[in-house]
Amino acid sequence: MLEVNNVDVYHGDLQALWDVSLKVEEGELVSLIGANGAGKTTTVETISGLLTPASGTVIFNGVCLDKEPTHKVVALGVCLIPEEKGIFPGMSVLENLELGAFTPESRKARNETFESVYKLFPVLEERRKQVAGTLSGGEQQMLAIGRGLMAKPKLLMCDEPSLGLAPLIMKSIFEVIEQINKSGVSILLVEQNVRAALGLAKRAYIIENGHVARHGDTKSLLDDEKVRDAYLGTGSV
Amino acid sequence: MMFGLVAQTFVNGINIGALYGLIAVGLSLTFGVMKILNVAHGEFLMVGGYMAFWLFTLYDIDPLLGLPLIAIALFLLGAAFYKLLFSGLARFHEETKVKNTLLVAFGLFLIFPQVARWLWTADERAITPFYSGESFPILGVRCGYVPLAGLLVAVVVILGLHLLLTKTYFGKSVRATTENWKSAKLIGINVERTYLITFALGTALAGLAGVLVGMTQTVTPDMGMPWTITALIVLVLAGIGSVGGAFFAGIILGVVESVSAIFMGPYTVALGMVIFLLILMFRPQGLFGKA
Numbered sequence: 001m002l003e004v005n006n007v008d009v010y011h012g013d014l015q016a017l018w019d020v021s022l023k024v025e026e027g028e029l030v031s032l033i034g035a036n037g038a039g040k041t042t043t044v045e046t047i048s049g050l051l052t053p054a055s056g057t058v059i060f061n062g063v064c065l066d067k068e069p070t071h072k073v074v075a076l077g078v079c080l081i082p083e084e085k086g087i088f089p090g091m092s093v094l095e096n097l098e099l100g101a102f103t104p105e106s107r108k109a110r111n112e113t114f115e116s117v118y119k120l121f122p123v124l125e126e127r128r129k130q131v132a133g134t135l136s137g138g139e140q141q142m143l144a145i146g147r148g149l150m151a152k153p154k155l156l157m158c159d160e161p162s163l164g165l166a167p168l169i170m171k172s173i174f175e176v177i178e179q180i181n182k183s184g185v186s187i188l189l190v191e192q193n194v195r196a197a198l199g200l201a202k203r204a205y206i207i208e209n210g211h212v213a214r215h216g217d218t219k220s221l222l223d224d225e226k227v228r229d230a231y232l233g234t235g236s237v
Numbered sequence: 238m239m240f241g242l243v244a245q246t247f248v249n250g251i252n253i254g255a256l257y258g259l260i261a262v263g264l265s266l267t268f269g270v271m272k273i274l275n276v277a278h279g280e281f282l283m284v285g286g287y288m289a290f291w292l293f294t295l296y297d298i299d300p301l302l303g304l305p306l307i308a309i310a311l312f313l314l315g316a317a318f319y320k321l322l323f324s325g326l327a328r329f330h331e332e333t334k335v336k337n338t339l340l341v342a343f344g345l346f347l348i349f350p351q352v353a354r355w356l357w358t359a360d361e362r363a364i365t366p367f368y369s370g371e372s373f374p375i376l377g378v379r380c381g382y383v384p385l386a387g388l389l390v391a392v393v394v395i396l397g398l399h400l401l402l403t404k405t406y407f408g409k410s411v412r413a414t415t416e417n418w419k420s421a422k423l424i425g426i427n428v429e430r431t432y433l434i435t436f437a438l439g440t441a442l443a444g445l446a447g448v449l450v451g452m453t454q455t456v457t458p459d460m461g462m463p464w465t466i467t468a469l470i471v472l473v474l475a476g477i478g479s480v481g482g483a484f485f486a487g488i489i490l491g492v493v494e495s496v497s498a499i500f501m502g503p504y505t506v507a508l509g510m511v512i513f514l515l516i517l518m519f520r521p522q523g524l525f526g527k528a
Contacts, residue, residue, distance in 0.1 A: 098409065100424050
């Protein structure tokens with residue numbers, strides 16, 4: 001479904017990604033983990049067209065994305081929920097969700113999508129008239145995910161959805177992500193919370209200093225001594 | 238007697254203030270949405286004034302009836318200028334973008350009056366339909382037809398703009414782009430197009446204001462600059478990001494200037510600057526802006 005092939009990406013003169021390749025198959029939930037500044041956000045921003053790769057290709061369902069502007073990528077069915085949520089704080093919850101269905105195709109299905117989003121997050125329906133900036137952190141993350149779903153994505157990329165959330169809320173957010181995946185949406189989950197990310201996904205990529213350091217089944221990654229050592233802090237002392 | 242005078246200046250102040258508001262709203266829109274401080278805003282106003290003058294003298298078209306035509310023309314002109322000069326700068330980092338677009342706009346601000354002098358001479362032109370200078374009494378205050386028409390046009394345009402921004406999908410996408418352009422892109426908004434249309438809307442508003450200014454004062458190549466400055470004062474007074482706020486701030490400035498003219502005479506012009514400085518010192522987010 002999504003294929004990133006040997007991508008090099010620069011921020012100005014600084015190279016951020018070296019030869020990064022990854023794949024997400026239809027219906028899969030794949031995790032992308034790594035330390036702060038390793039290049040996780042750069043990777044998903046490149047896929048969604050906010051950044052243009054210097055070399056390499058990004059292919060989604062046979063369409064080459066790497067020269068397409070972001071709004072076209074969204075229309076093709078790839079939606080990124082950015083780090084720090086990226087909601088529109090001065091607009092109402094309802095307006096935020098409405099805007100989520102901006103692409104012509106998703107706008108046609110707006111009413112049904114509203115229903116399914118409200119079913120997933122009843123609190124958003126209760127708060128629909130509230131200004132989004134006054135929601136709690138967890139509710140804002142729910143709004144961000146809800147807004148993403150309004151676009152009816154085929155592939156949903158979540159950039160650190162657990163950032164700054166209380167453990168209980170974090171857990172419910174991960175449950176929702178799992179639920180969305182079960183409803184047929186492929187998911188690329190970017191996380192620093194390695195244990196949760198590896199628990200959720202069947203496959204994962206570990207990114208270090210702009211390189212894909214390791215990838216494979218989460219099971220084998222969890223068994224790997226070096227991975228446990230570096231990311232789970234359970235290696236031998 | 239004194240009451241009559243104050244009431245009269247109050248009405249005059251509201252009339253001129255509505256114009257201030259209309260001009261500031263255009264500037265506020267371009268600055269709020271794309272962080273372009275268009276110091277050439279008044280120059281587009283000047284072009285609008287000249288167009289109204291031509292339509293009136295050459296084709297006998299009433300300036301008020303010519304308003305839609307001029308709005309469309311200035312929309313297209315603004316779109317062309319954005320595409321040609323500003324769109325290339327939009328991809329830069331915010332600070333670089335603010336600086337570079339300011340320089341480009343400043344260049345336009347220097348070039349426009351020069352070109353206008355060259356093409357149309359420095360003569361002062363007046364737009365004088367049959368009702369200009371006429372007025373009617375209401376509650377002991379004289380109300381001119383032209384200023385009243387200006388007030389009505391400004392109110393209708395501002396209301397229309399407000400509805401556009403709050404009720405339509407396009408307007409919501411403009412507000413979304415203002416709040417977070419990256420997120421706007423990520424939900425599928427063509428931000429480049431939003432920028433283009435917003436800039437063009439701003440110049441169209443300047444054009445409309447130019448017609449109204451041209452009907453109450455004269456049309457000259459240098460008429461733009463003082464209006465840009467007034468619009469900046471109103472913008473600072475109102476704060477960024479509120480259409481209604483910019484309009485009310487315009488009315489406030491108009492009334493304050495007009496009433497204070499009774500006491501201060503020619504020094505009123507400085508009053509705007511004093512307000513400008515005071516607001517920047519004590520309430521930099523403006524009267525209606527969010528901190």
